[in-house]
Every structure is written in structure tokens, then in C-alpha cells.
Amino acid sequence: MVEKDTGSGFDVIAIIGVGLIGGSLGLAAKQLDLAKRVIGIGRNEQRLARAKTLGAVDDFTLHASEGVANADLVVVCMPVSYIVPTIREISPFLKSGAIVTDVGSTKSEIVLGAESVISNSAHFIGGHPMAGSEASGVEAAKADLFKDAAYVITPTNNTNLKAMRCLIDFARNLGSRTIVMTPEEHDESVAIMSHAPHVLAAAALRIAHEAELARPGDVFSLAAGSFRDLTRVAGSPPILWRDICMSNRKAVTSTLKRFEDTLAAMRKVIEKGNPTEIEALFEEAGSIRESQMENKT
Amino acid sequence: MVEKDTGSGFDVIAIIGVGLIGGSLGLAAKQLDLAKRVIGIGRNEQRLARAKTLGAVDDFTLHASEGVANADLVVVCMPVSYIVPTIREISPFLKSGAIVTDVGSTKSEIVLGAESVISNSAHFIGGHPMAGSEASGVEAAKADLFKDAAYVITPTNNTNLKAMRCLIDFARNLGSRTIVMTPEEHDESVAIMSHAPHVLAAAALRIAHEAELARPGDVFSLAAGSFRDLTRVAGSPPILWRDICMSNRKAVTSTLKRFEDTLAAMRKVIEKGNPTEIEALFEEAGSIRESQMENKT
Numbered sequence: 237m238v239e240k241d242t243g244s245g246f247d248v249i250a251i252i253g254v255g256l257i258g259g260s261l262g263l264a265a266k267q268l269d270l271a272k273r274v275i276g277i278g279r280n281e282q283r284l285a286r287a288k289t290l291g292a293v294d295d296f297t298l299h300a301s302e303g304v305a306n307a308d309l310v311v312v313c314m315p316v317s318y319i320v321p322t323i324r325e326i327s328p329f330l331k332s333g334a335i336v337t338d339v340g341s342t343k344s345e346i347v348l349g350a351e352s353v354i355s356n357s358a359h360f361i362g363g364h365p366m367a368g369s370e371a372s373g374v375e376a377a378k379a380d381l382f383k384d385a386a387y388v389i390t391p392t393n394n395t396n397l398k399a400m401r402c403l404i405d406f407a408r409n410l411g412s413r414t415i416v417m418t419p420e421e422h423d424e425s426v427a428i429m430s431h432a433p434h435v436l437a438a439a440a441l442r443i444a445h446e447a448e449l450a451r452p453g454d455v456f457s458l459a460a461g462s463f464r465d466l467t468r469v470a471g472s473p474p475i476l477w478r479d480i481c482m483s484n485r486k487a488v489t490s491t492l493k494r495f496e497d498t499l500a501a502m503r504k505v506i507e508k509g510n511p512t513e514i515e516a517l518f519e520e521a522g523s524i525r526e527s528q529m530e531n532k533t
Numbered sequence: 534m535v536e537k538d539t540g541s542g543f544d545v546i547a548i549i550g551v552g553l554i555g556g557s558l559g560l561a562a563k564q565l566d567l568a569k570r571v572i573g574i575g576r577n578e579q580r581l582a583r584a585k586t587l588g589a590v591d592d593f594t595l596h597a598s599e600g601v602a603n604a605d606l607v608v609v610c611m612p613v614s615y616i617v618p619t620i621r622e623i624s625p626f627l628k629s630g631a632i633v634t635d636v637g638s639t640k641s642e643i644v645l646g647a648e649s650v651i652s653n654s655a656h657f658i659g660g661h662p663m664a665g666s667e668a669s670g671v672e673a674a675k676a677d678l679f680k681d682a683a684y685v686i687t688p689t690n691n692t693n694l695k696a697m698r699c700l701i702d703f704a705r706n707l708g709s710r711t712i713v714m715t716p717e718e719h720d721e722s723v724a725i726m727s728h729a730p731h732v733l734a735a736a737a738l739r740i741a742h743e744a745e746l747a748r749p750g751d752v753f754s755l756a757a758g759s760f761r762d763l764t765r766v767a768g769s770p771p772i773l774w775r776d777i778c779m780s781n782r783k784a785v786t787s788t789l790k791r792f793e794d795t796l797a798a799m800r801k802v803i804e805k806g807n808p809t810e811i812e813a814l815f816e817e818a819g820s821i822r823e824s825q826m827e828n829k830t
Binding site for chain 1: 683685719725730732733735736739744745748755758760761766767771776785793797808815821826
């Protein structure tokens, strides 16, 4: 990292992909004085100009090679499947000591790929700020998007520790809670806490739809709050979830297998019909939720 | 049904169990002029007095035999496992032509039981207003709880059609959408739209808890909106869900089996790793939700 005179910040941050996450990072970096300059990089000039108008970037370019040339920190805020190709593309143009990170929802595949394509003089560390909203695009960006959110940082044996500390400081300065784990641990956790629930939603909708076809008007009309809650995420973009499942296939499929086995075990308890054992299932769930889910809303 | 001079209403409605649902029914019946008198029946005198103060009942009694004696409509608003025993208890005291209904979340077992214990001169028809809230107790009752809600009415071959029409009118006067189906059809629909989702929530919490035990601090801290949505219902009372699962065991277990099979099929698609097929899973889910879930919130 270069010398800097802005707090614990960077001279220049380049953000590749200025949508909700990239735009919010830019706004936060500028408002919290985490960089002297923020450069936006993208493919759509209008959208980049909009980001500048909104104060998310100081300047922008369509040419990644130019945009990253002076950057001390490069944050790749693109969909999962674009991250490694983008890092490969910018790698020859990175300055010595530059830190490159991403914000992708999966980590093992990306970190492995990024480490294999990044230039020797730069440092890659995977990251995943657990922030977002149903909205998308730079118009929805806000400087406090990362405040109080979990920001997972996923080093490996190859990670430069000084660079990692800089990234941790950056995430903390955004107001995030930083959590350090391996890419594989991250992927198992998010498979449970996010990816498998999306597949459960798809399964619930398919089952209800099949029942509705057999008895039109008699199934969805009885949707309770639990079904609405369970299936809300099915409104997310299919392409996004295709890429997440492709990238995190191993953890997603092993988590789904755990769901199949756990549901089978619970089904057998219900089939057996011992009221005490059935009550215990729901007692257990309630007490785990009570103790583990800080924010119960 | 006796002669009446209040719209399409009843002279006397008796409500057994004056909590959220019973209290709301009382408030609605009185405010919408659906009965000349509403009698509350329960075991807790203070709670009944509170219901009277709130305007949910005109009068109350601890003695079900007295409370139902003059009732044209008796609505049993008790937990699932108490409904049939209560109907057995009041049966000798019902007036000729009285209509008895319940508001239980399961129907096959209750309707079968109720039909076998009700006196020959009275009429039982099962019902399930799909209304409720996280709150409970008569304090949370409100007259418009049933407005625009689905109200399922579950006749059988033994059902008196004139009595059923009276119950349908009553539910419509509450502002509900009435849906008529058999008890078995009801139970299959709610197993999919409500009961199985509660078991899914319990399964998700167990799986996350097991992972959290192996890696403390690294799992629940990454809970995304989808996991919060999926597990929200685990805050419901375990005893309630024990009784629902006991009463609707057949449909709940066959629905859970469908979830196991559907998840296995989706897992195999993800394992296979064809992006187009994976995208199709999420496309399908999004389009079912789009077309079937009127209120997408």
C-alpha cells in the first residue's frame, strides 16, 4: 500500500461495476473520507455518469486498464461469473502493491481463480459484504448500506497479511462487522443461510403449483404468512441464482442433501405420532431462533 | 335456523373461546349487526369480562351448557385438540336446528369427530378462517380481521345444505372470501401452504445450529433476508404446532415427502451443472410466484 494522508484510507479506489453495491461503496468511501479519489469503471457510460452525478464516484472510465492504473484498492462489484475474467483483464495494469477484492456471493471458486490470474506484484483477497436490498442499480445506492452488516473476508494461505489488514480496516471504516474465514467455510455458511433457502422457495412453489393444477383455486388461495415468507425470495433474478448455484455447487448440493435428510427425520417423528417428540421439534426450533437470531424481524 | 330480523344474521351467536379469533368474530358480529346477541363462553372469567368490556360479547358464562342453550350459531374458537371434546360436551344442550362450526387449522379429523358426536337435531360444518396475526388474546381482536381473508368451509356428504348456506352468508358478511372444499382437500392445501413451511423452518434452524456448533460465530452471523424470512414462523407456539401436526399427520407427512423428493430432484439438476437447466428452476419459481401470489409482499 502507498503512503496516504487520508485517515486509514487509500489515495485512489477503483470500483468496477457501479450498481447498488459498487455505488454504495463509492458513496461511503467519499462521505467517510476513505479515499482521495474514487474512480468508477463500467461498460455503460450513462450509468457511470449517473453515478458521478449522485456523488458515488469522482470520475469514471470505460477502460478498466486506465481506471485501475493508479488505484491502491480495486473493488470488483460485478456478478459472480464476471469476477475472475475481469481480474484477469485488469491484472497487467495494476500498480505494484495494489489490493484487489471482490464482493461476490460465493468465494471458493472466485478466490482460487483470482489468485491464479492476479499479477505477482498485486494482492487479491476475497470479500463478501452481506448487504443488499431488493432494489438494484446505483439509484438505490446509499452510503450506510454496509453499516452494521457482516463483511466476510476470506484469506487463504497465499494471502498477504498486511493487505488483509488494510481490507479489514476498510470494511470496519464502512461500519461493517468483519468476519474472517476461509473461502470454503464462507461458502458452506452462505449455502445454509442464503443459497439453499432460495432452492427451498423454488421447491415450495413447484409443489404448490402442482397441487393447484390438480385443484384450481384451492391451493394458493390459502397461502398463509409462512408460505409468503418462504417464497418471497423467488422474486430474485434467475440468472443471479443460476450463477451462484454454479459457483457454489458443492456446498449448495451438500446443504440440500442435509435438508432432505433432516426433513426425512422430522417426517418420521411426525409419522410416529408421539406428541412429546413432535412438540420437541418446534421447541428446539424456537429456542435456536430465540438464541441465535439477534434481529428477529 | 330460527326466524330473524337482523339482516342475514342470527338471533344469538355463542362463541366458545374468546381470544384473537373468537374476540374478532364477536366484534365483527356486533359491529356488522350479524346477531342480536353474542354470548362468550370460556374458562377464565377475567378474560371473558375483558372481552365484554372491549365490546366483543354482550354477555358471558363459564357454563357452556347454558351459553349454547339459545344459540342459533355456535362457533368453537379453541385450539385444535379441544374442538371435538368441546362439541361432545355441548351437544346435549344445543337447540334444535342450531349450527355449530369451528375455526380449527385442520379439518379432516375434527369434522369426522364432530359429526360423530353432535346431536341429530343440530348441524355441524367445519370452517377455517385464514386470518390471524402474531398477536394473540382478545386484546388483539379486531372487527376487520376477516375482511378479504379466505374463509374455508368444509362440508361432507352429511352436511345440511341450508345450514351450510347460512354459514357461507355469515363468512361473507364478515368480508371474507368463502372457499368450499372437502376436509381432506383443505388439509392437503394447508399442509403445503402453512404446515410444511413450519417444519422447513425447524429443519433450517437445526441445520444452521449444527453448523454453528462446528464453527461458532461463522454461520448465524451470515443470516441473509431469505433465512430470516424462512425461519420467522419458528416463533410460533410449539404446542399449537404439535397439535396441528398430530391432527394433520397424513397430509403433513405426505407433503414433507414431496419436499424431500423435489429438493432431491433440484439438487440433481444443480449437481449436473447445466446452467440453462439451473436457470430454469429459478425461472419457473419466479413465474409461478408472479402469476399465483396476488399479494407479493
